[in-house]
Amino acid sequence: MTFVKVKMALQKIGPSGKLDILLKEEALKNVISSLKAEGHKVTRAERRDTVFLLEVERESNRME
């Protein structure tokens, strides 16, 4: 479900656009591996207390 929400948010921004997402630890593996599988890039990641802030760059032409 978390990745579905991220994917929907990515669809609202243009190709190569950037999106910041906050993820709980338990969602990290599935969301990041799904992002990588769909060609998006995690360009920055840092811990913010109990969650992680990820900057995601949308894949340039695939999606939809």
Add this chain to the structure above:
Amino acid sequence: MNEADYKELKKGGMMRQKEAGLFSVRLHVVGGRLTTHQMRAIQEAADRFGRGSVHLTVRQGVEIPFVPTDSLAALKEFLSRSGVGVGVCGPTVRTVTACQGCRVCPSGAIDSPALADAVDREFYGKQVPHKFKVGISGCANNCIKAEENDIGIKGFVQPRWSGDACTFCKICEAVCPTKVVRIPSGGGSVEAVDLSGCIGCGDCIEACPSGAMEEESRGYQIFAGGKFGRIPSLGKKILGILRTPEEVVAAIAAVVDFFRAHGKAKERFGDTLRRTGLPALETNVRERMVRNP
């Protein structure tokens, strides 16, 4: 039927039922895989020789119950024409269980069905002091419950950390289920993964955003002496990580010979190991594998 005759039938997978004159016939199934052709033959056999039902066993096998004694030979002959063999029971190497492995499952690290076939070809039905079970899980998720088997095998993904590519976000530390990944804060070539605690799940590799945590290799982790039944106990890790299916088969051959040399009748392998100690097995298997690589 005298006991000697029954023992022979049992060895061939035909087990006496509570009701006199009826048998439940165990079939030879490897890793829970059957073709539809085989399934149709089993259906036909259950209708013709049993009472139109089959039993799915806990170790991925199939049994046809309610077969009268005088139909056993005909059933065996009928099934063999469709490539379905009968199973084994008694003090033998039993059905090899396996998951679908890396060709089907996204989590799979090894080709479990192919390894199951190789192990089955080499050891199925071979005589040992007591029942001996082999189970193969394709990855650390361990759907086959490797540690419940006399020999359990698990696929293992070996991670490698590269300080140059690392952004030190420490997501790998957060996702590691055993918390063995420890990334140095300021860079450098510090050992990132303590292999003694790594379960080879590959989560750190999948979650790494920068590609600093990479897959170095895949292999096979071996567990020995597990069982379920009345007094369950879990198998213990032996031999480190093996690299090829051939090494796994060679290791099992050495373990089976060790069991034959040291096991007593009706003693499960785990109980033999409690008498001999695990190091005796490991030393013996390593020596064998060095002599016959």
